[in-house]
Amino acid sequence: MSMEFIEALSEIERDKGISKDVLIEAIEAALISSYKRNFNTAQNVRVDVNQTTGQIKVYARKTIVEEVLDPRLEISLEAARSINPHYQLEDIAEIEVTPRDFGRIAAQTAKQVVTQRIREAERGLIYHAFVDKEQDIVTGIVQRMDQRNLYVDLGKVEAALPLTELMPTDKFKQGDRVKSYITKVENTSKGPQIILSRTHPGLLKRLFELEVPEIFDGTVEIRSVAREAGFRSKIAVYSRNDEVDPVGSCVGQKGVRVQTIVMELKGEKIDIVRWSEAIDEYVANALSPSKVLEVIVFEAEKMARVIVPDYQLSLAIGIKGQNARLAAKLTGWKIDIKTFCHALIRAC
Template identity: 45%
Template sequence: MDTSVSRPELLLVADAVSREKGIDRDEVLEAMEQAIQKAGRAKYGHEKDIRATIDRRTGEVRLSRWTEVVEQVENEETQIPLAIAKKFQENLKIGEYIVDPLPPIDFGRIAAQTAKQVIVQRVREYERKRQYNEFKDRVGEIVNGTVKRTEYGNLMVEIGSTEALLRRDELIARETFRNSDRVRAYIYDVRDEPRGPQVFLSRTHPAFLAKLFAQEVPEIYDGIIEIKAVARDPGSRAKMAVISRDASIDPVGACVGMRGSRVQAVVAELQGEKIDIIPWSPQAATFVVNALAPAEVSKVVMDEEAGRVEVVVPDEQLSLAIGRRGQNVRLASQLTRWDIDILTEAEESERRQEEFRRRTNLFVSALDVDDVIAGLLVTEGFHSVEELAYAEPDELIGIEGFDESVVGELVQRAESFLVKKEDDLDSRRKELLVSDEIADLGVFTNQMLVTLGEKGIKTLDDLADLAGDELVDILGADVIEEDAANEIIMAARAHWFDEGEGASPSEG
């Protein structure tokens, strides 16, 4: 009995599909083999191990049943014990297979339809795999494509044989595309999803602007000029910080180009988006000043711990520094990654005077001194009575008009004030009925104990019932961190476990 059939037309079909879909010929033939195997199992039994092979040269199809030789049979359909197998072939070993050729299948309508579905499905899988492998390493590139169709405002863009998605929120405001329009966009993500690889495009991504400049400015492409940061309000305005690795090349001038030719080419692509090109600086204060251009800056005060910067500008520069609807300061903040607060010189002067008055009044009331002495302390940089009490005498004697007797008296008054303040806080703590057990934990100041009492936390159990974030909310994030709060609460709960251990023997 002939157990094979020559089907040279299968090779012709495989060649055609391979050329059309850009898939390897062997992968198409593997899909065909799986389709024939599925049809074979439908005829001879789904539980059996039916395998098909197609000769890559002649197109000959061979169908066979494979039975594994095992010591102990677990599946009678696909396995055979060694003792019985040796009756067919003496030299068989465990793990080998008995291969029984099967007659070729005469494909009926249903079998042919099933085989077609399997082939189509596998070809799609291979095509998706090919597309994903093609684009997974192209994230960060600019591509040109053709709008194929629009779905709910989202554009399906054809890039070669692949469809990419350009979502509506990734389009520049007010720009529209129709079918067959050419579109240039930035690949910002490629995902291998069950329904196929998804290539995501964007025209609003900050890196799109940077890549456009790399195409227009040879110095950027060659690495002589580096784009350090980009901030965009797509379709309206953008800021880009650049630096040159060659001292003889002006990075801003190179990006602008002769008569603005280079920057105008990018502006045209971005629907008229205005672009501020500024020099980058490793000095944060200088970078912030540059980023707020074209506004002029009088003074910069950095708070590195909070990541904030106060910028003082002349009164007439305020609107320019802030920009229309806060656009200029918002983009500068995004570019520098600092939170920027804008003040006029008048506002800054008024606030400084108010702060001076507040600190002066504090020293006047706490130390019972006149405005002149209190003002001198504030001018020398003392912010609180605590700083004065713990200051070295040399720091105070250096102040004009202060001698040893004045310094000694001031320090004594500061220490007396702090002692009285602590006594008053301790009395207030007792009035609020905050237990000594909480105070004896040794982790709270008297001010913190009073705050706890005012919030109703008066016993060790009250404290133990809190969560760490609740304690932080009560005392303030600037007073205690959550990790420390959690440790305190666990210490407050320790007596629960001690009581439990002590009670168990008597209960027994």
Template identity: 45%
Template sequence: MNFSELGRMIETLGKDRGIDKRVVVRAIEQAFLVTARKKYGIQGEYETRYNDAEDEIEIYQYKNVVENVKDPIIEITINEARNLDSEVEIGDQLGIRIENPSFTRVDVQTARQIIFQKVRDAEREILFSDFKHREGELVTGIARRYERGNVIVDLGKSDAILSRKEIIPGENFKTGDRIQAYLSEVVMTNRGPEIRLSRTSPMYLVKLFEVEVPEILDGNIEIKSAAREPGQRAKIAVYTSDREIDPVGACVGMKGSRVQNVVNELQGEKIDIVRWNSDVEVFARAALAPSEISNIQIDHANHSMDVVVEEDQLSLAIGRRGQNVRLAAMLTGYKINIISKTKLQEKIKKAVTSLMQIVSVSDARAQIMVQNGIMSIADLAAMDAETLSGILSGNVADAAQVLKDTHEAIEKGTLNLSDDEEELVSASAVPAYKGLLDKHKEVPVDGKDKFSDAERRLREELAAFKLK
């Protein structure tokens, strides 16, 4: 059978849509295989081949050679078979070419629909493969329209979605505006690949600095962590092993030119650049700048820290509406509790005074207890003699006497047990996400098998295709 448009169709799809010729040919072969099954019997075994030289589809029907035929669709007599092949024997399978299958217009239309459906699937897979390896890159496109508050961005080969939550607060785009964004992910949906963009991701901030600061792109400076409250403020932590390079100064640029370019792209978002350090305490002090920290107690097991600051540094450490401590928490990956030094001293003083109500607890002993976390009579009463003796560096007998006096005083009711507990923590921030960056994922660069996944998936779909 000859269809003059087959060759033209294959060439057109290959050039216009960038689909490998082999993929189109397989789709055509499978389409006519389905049509042949429908026309000549679904229980039969068929094979279709595209003859490139003749620009035609060859259809073969395979039959088992038998003495007596029971099902003419799958069987052929030995005599008839030997007319086609003199060497055939009973039990062999013989491929018979179907000449002039005379497909109806409906058959041809069915084949055409299958071809274009499979080609569309292949095109989606190719598009998916083309953008999947670009995840984590900056892309630039043109705003085309709004759909349910999301901006549809034309990237050339495909449209991408910049969702409402990924737009920096206060930004408004008009049709035709140029948009730069971070390609966060590419997912396959029922409607094809969906390319998702972001302008609020911390990685967008990182990528902008990579563009502006050549030392980052060269690998001499590394951005270790990034945290953002989009449109308002951001913090990044930078590091270099080269002592000759100032990582913070390099990111700021001459007269602040480099960081200002990033600020302009982020709609005036203020950016703090701090030096990263493997020592969590040193890093935390830098992350909480511009406040001055008096003391830090770190619980590495629970990823939290108590930060003590002077009263006049409290507002700086917390920041406007808690912004500074929130960004610092995201930058370090630790929960941060901001504690006023004045409040802490008052609490320690009250605790010492309370413990000294016990006759055998001197001022020195009370100070030692408080330093070891015994902040109230209740804490002391819950101790055992052996543990308390270790804290007081004394013998067990002395510790037992202290506990005895404590329990007797509680029973007599002579103690002033104040329940007026003032909140010690002035502000607390749990990281909404950890800003610490992982190493970039390796992306395959072998282009010669770029579309193999698309072709393989199409081949599997075609092979599994069955008439309903």
């Protein structure tokens, strides 16, 4: 190697943040393996890279003994003292054994090591950049698709969006921009692996956080989210400030805030309900847009019996039970919906 190579290592240290000492240690370790492989030797060796000149030397390390049984690993005291008169028995003597053409092998090995370390460092930087974005929203460009995934270019890395994590209304093609939620970031042997989702409830929550300033600054809090992606969602909100309407803040003037989110979710219907500490009130709100006459709470079973007007039953239950199912997910309570007439007959 040369001084230019040492200077290049210093430049890599400045640009990539990889310590020059670490690189040189890795190069020396790789050169030991290269020496043993290329020169078919089993002897114990040390490689030294001079950080000033770039010069490389290989030293055989041998134990000083009275009687030499294995010349590859041992050296006599007399022979050792011809190198250095201060050597004693059981010391380790170092004898330079640098091959004549070792420079070519060293340059090639060093280049491979540095390239590999730069790649590992860049992967590490990407991983640390995206692991902090786990459970956050990213926007990327669809690059390609196979039978299992859409592959999305996020700039520094390609992420996988499983087809199972697409909404039924999603239709993407190569070159389309897609906004997704990061569900998992892993550091694998092949580099960072980032998994995306368009169906996760967290996507809806983060969209509201981005769109509604009152949520972003903490005045309004999202307490719960229930979602059947592509069809309908419910979100329960609470205001820390009595003067701020949490539902109105999320809807926005003339519905502009919620409509922006609905458009991003390809027409998914969103019910925004007021969270309440009183479970009867909360359950009634969760069944919106249905009107509720009464909620009877059974604490032990964590179940609520809801009485609705006869004409509101189908609205309360929803298509294929969707409204009731989402309300149950949102509140965490079992919900039994009865009409007023049915409840009256039962009472009689």
